[in-house]
Amino acid sequence: MQVEGASDDGAFQRRREQLVVLILAAVQFTTIVDFMIVMPLGPQLMRSLQIYPAQFGVIISSYTFAAGVAGLIASSVVDRFARRTTFMTLNAGFLLGTLCCGLAPTYELLVVARIVTGAFGGILGGMAMAIIGDVFPEQRRGRATGSLMTGFALASVAGVPLGQLLGTNFGWHVPFVTLAIAGIPALVLTPFAMPALDTHVGKSHEHPLRSLIETFSDANHLKAFALIVTLMVGSFSVFPYLSVFLVGNIGITEIQLSLLYVAGGVLTLATAPVVGRLADRHGKLKIYRIVAPGSAVMFVVLTHLPPVHAAVAIALFGVMMAFNVGRMIPAMAMVTSSVEPRRRGGFLSANSSLQHIASGIGASIGGAIISKSADGKLEHFGTVGWIAAGATVLSLWLAGRVRVADGAATSAEAISLAAAAEASADAGETLIEAT
Template identity: 65%
Template sequence: MSNPYESPVLPQGEINEPFALAQVEARTRTMEWVVLLVLASVQFTSIVDFVVVMPLGPQLMRAFKIGPAEFGLIVSSYTFAAGIAGLVASSIIDRFSRRTAFLSIFAGFLLGTLLCAVAPTYWLLVAARILTGAFGGILGGMAMAIVGDVFPENRRGAATGFLMSGFAVASVVGVPFGLYLGTNYGWHMPFVALVALGLPVLVIATFALPPLNAHLGKKHTHPLRSLVNTFSEPNHLIAFALSAALMIGGFAVIPYISPYLVANVGMRESQLPFVYVAGGLLTLFVAPVVGKLADWYGKLTMFLIIAPLSAVLLIAVTFLPPVPTLFAVLVVGCLMVSNAGRMIAAMAMITGSVRPELRGGFMSANASMQHIASGIGAYLAGLIITQAPDGKLEHFGTVGIVACGITLLSLIAAVRLRKVGETEEVLVAVPEHG
């Protein structure tokens, strides 16, 4: 009995073309999944590195004898370094192969994380956070550029959904485990664990990632001219506006959810992890589904459905009265899911809106815009929110209304964003077999 996995024997010189094409397709799909797993692992480490600093605040303030303002500098130094580095990288990143650039940036990120772990003083920790942010801020854009190069349009939404589920895994596993290490073994240990996790991923990525250098055949301009070109293309500006609106709308609310739940809704601090675990689990299961639906029914269609829903949930969360904990967890979890869903659809649209030879620089610039916009959103919300003598937060509902309005404005940018032609937007991800 013949083996169904072997090509049937044909006369010498003849080729079973359907079987050969099936083999190439199978190898391509396998390569795509390996690349996606590597990218998701890198996303996980970078997300946990950024997020875990915030709940470590009390320990850092005790260890370095600093106040809230100094701790705020530890957090914001990462964000602003990420934004500036993204702008610089956007002008030169397309001069290198995707693999070389990605591996170099990830190695720099791990070095910065290691320096965070061993920083003996406050200012050295701030410097280490600046270095980590400079590299970590570019990783997200590079990952999306690689997704855009490797995955064709009909599978890009699902790939984006899988990659963005790294946020959910970070919420469910990474941050709670990091807090456990920090609480029991000191604030250094979460950073040590991230380096220990990242080094094997770096080694695997060295062998797993394809060169992805087809864009190098294109003529590149001077870095400053490249930066000007990136920000002078009207379609790019629409994409940046879409990203900025989503990040401002989200980060005007997200950083203040925890204190609002404790001060106004009546939750205990010990119950807060349930909010993030529940939201992360919901996102973990829903994000891939949203990605597939975006491939089936269209990215813009899914965005036009999910973005208004997230706008309504922003209002719901910021006006949430004292309610049972389970209800509060459900509402905030739904907001997390809707925020992730709108970003999946939006990022898939944005990735397909730029020519392949410009994608690396563009996505770096877009990541930079996202970091800056998130900082703007959090800062503006801080100017609006006040704290009453009894500790409750006031005017959070006003922030929710503003965030809702900005989110709805993103619909205009999404509708106006155009997609690059099919022949321009997909690069060959594997060597041709001939």
């Protein structure tokens, strides 16, 4: 009976882990759609709120700026609390902010709502990766990270096009309200599916400022941060301007733009789990160095693309997105393993903050180089493509400098066993109550 019970506990734990990944992917889906849906709703927002392009830019940048500041603040205190409690609090705040976006009657209140949403949503990504690091051992972390990335793929395939459709037919408020409601099931399931993940609590009573300093003074942390910053600067020097380039220079219609995200999402959905499994089997660094050069090539190809058929442009855009997400899977798995478990939450909150800041830097670099001709075409976009490719090549060297921190590879196994014991105790209590 004991052997059978142990087997049952193992199966239960495995199902529980799968449910944790499902919840994390669902939350990833809502945060990504919330961030991305603002851009295709731009014309409607400017028309309805009677705002200028510069004011629309504030709506977008307010989210990113709030996410960056909140991530830095959270990195100094987040490890003082259980992961599950922190995750639920952040998710609840994010959903409330998204709902307020949908209910905002004026431009000013919408900006305030975007700041609130960004403050909570910007930290959620880092907390999701901290939970992956706590629940899954290093040898299975790549696969779990790949599964988490499906949230991005589904957001591209279904979330953004559906949100755009709802906004076009029912007004820009509806996508935000719908997204807030859609996020409730994951919030409700979290306390039942996710272990407390509190073994790190109480191990450090440092002053928040000291904790922040130590996060940014560790050499291995800085190497991991450098890797992520390089990736984000390269990507976002190109991505914000691709739609304008494809419409103005290639001849893609605005209606066809949604097909770009669908193509990229489908390819990402198919390739992300495969990349994750290969990273676990053959090593994160090796797979990163195989996938990342592909993204560098695609940056150059897309930014130098001559006028082609829409189907060709859509296919190439999809391939570039698949490579871009594919390189992030082993990269984030390496970054997650670069920190001690007791500091993982703060470290990954800081990492999330740096991602947002680096994204803004990348967009600024691209904007400073690119110009628009009289006929509406972008000029010097190819130069930006070379910069993005160069940043990717640099990341190949930086990735080799990141090391697995002491205890990072094995801590997840201990937490997994603790969660299994907790599940076993819960099952025992249920059996006693039933009898």
